[in-house]
Amino acid sequence: MTQQFVRPQHLCMALFCLVLAPFLGVSQYTDVINSNRPGRSVSAYAVGRNVVQAEMGLFYEQRDHALLNTESDMWGTDLSLRYGLLFERLELKYEVSFLDQNVLFNNFDIEAQRRDLSRNRLGLKFLVYDPYKNPERNKPNLYSWRANNKFQLKNLLPAVSVYAGANFVLGDNPFYVGDPTMSPRGMISTQSRVTPRSVLITNVAYDRIGTEDPELNYVISLSHAFRNPKWSVFVEHQGIQSNRYSDLLLRGGIAHLLSEDLQVDMNMGASLKNTPSRIFMNIGGSYRFDFHKDKLVPIKDQKADENGGAIKKTSLKNKKRNKNTGRGAEDIDLGPSKKQLRKLKKAEKKKKERNGEIEF
Numbered sequence: 001m002t003q004q005f006v007r008p009q010h011l012c013m014a015l016f017c018l019v020l021a022p023f024l025g026v027s028q029y030t031d032v033i034n035s036n037r038p039g040r041s042v043s044a045y046a047v048g049r050n051v052v053q054a055e056m057g058l059f060y061e062q063r064d065h066a067l068l069n070t071e072s073d074m075w076g077t078d079l080s081l082r083y084g085l086l087f088e089r090l091e092l093k094y095e096v097s098f099l100d101q102n103v104l105f106n107n108f109d110i111e112a113q114r115r116d117l118s119r120n121r122l123g124l125k126f127l128v129y130d131p132y133k134n135p136e137r138n139k140p141n142l143y144s145w146r147a148n149n150k151f152q153l154k155n156l157l158p159a160v161s162v163y164a165g166a167n168f169v170l171g172d173n174p175f176y177v178g179d180p181t182m183s184p185r186g187m188i189s190t191q192s193r194v195t196p197r198s199v200l201i202t203n204v205a206y207d208r209i210g211t212e213d214p215e216l217n218y219v220i221s222l223s224h225a226f227r228n229p230k231w232s233v234f235v236e237h238q239g240i241q242s243n244r245y246s247d248l249l250l251r252g253g254i255a256h257l258l259s260e261d262l263q264v265d266m267n268m269g270a271s272l273k274n275t276p277s278r279i280f281m282n283i284g285g286s287y288r289f290d291f292h293k294d295k296l297v298p299i300k301d302q303k304a305d306e307n308g309g310a311i312k313k314t315s316l317k318n319k320k321r322n323k324n325t326g327r328g329a330e331d332i333d334l335g336p337s338k339k340q341l342r343k344l345k346k347a348e349k350k351k352k353e354r355n356g357e358i359e360f
Helices: 008-019 145-149 340-353
Strands: 049-067 068-084 090-105 110-129 160-168 182-195 198-207 215-225 231-241 247-259 262-271 277-290
Touching: 110 182, 247 277
Parallel strands: none
Antiparallel strands: 049 068, 049 277, 068 090, 090 110, 110 160, 160 182, 182 198, 198 215, 215 231, 231 247, 247 262, 262 277
């Protein structure tokens, strides 16, 4: 049975078509860094045009195989470079991991070492659909805190992005014996904001297409931000299926935002099987070089209806504010504050004392 490999020129053509896809519009840029770390899941959103982001970590893993009777210690580092290319929805991404593995074959009392790149790939990610593009969908309910914070089915409607790229094997890599120099990779990512502080991400990837051991990989990740938004936690499940290696993994961790452009993180995880059993941990961080600049839109090209309607002649005139209507929410009856309630209760008590009433 002959194998058919995807030609490099076909992959380049697919990537070129992806770049020229006519999906322009909504901005992906945010004022605060948005990192894919500390998990393995990939966000549906891009970093934003002209933003360069580096995400790096150091990891240690102990991997034992019950059937082969092997034990191994693994050290390594991984790096991901992301760049907002051409427009807001498109991202160029390079990923590389270096792995140093010492393997002990207990049956033969032999120790071996493998050292090379365990991941080396380049690709493009493009946001196809964003449910939050419509500003009307994002308006908060000014009358109900619960309505803004409870779970709603419409929140499960995800943003969707597609990824196309390639893996590169250089030289005699002991981790990918017999693989071609280049093999394609494709992925679909979805992202849903389950609640204002919880995000659900799913990835489905088909990797090393055209090789003897193609790999199907999926990730389901749920992250949650605390009341102090600088801290967040996540839990993640990953499934891997191929002829070379199959596994089910669980991991969890925490991230802390040190500044708008710098995040540090830590995660730990383990496998759900013993062929092999895996226990691993990873520490790292992400840093953003922000060269983003918003495009200036001429007034004649701006759409007034999408920005609150046309400007009225009297809109710039000063308006008298009623001091008793609340704190900056003049159009909403917020009711008396706690301080006002105490004053009302005190005044009512004095009135009863003057009238000779006894309060029990």
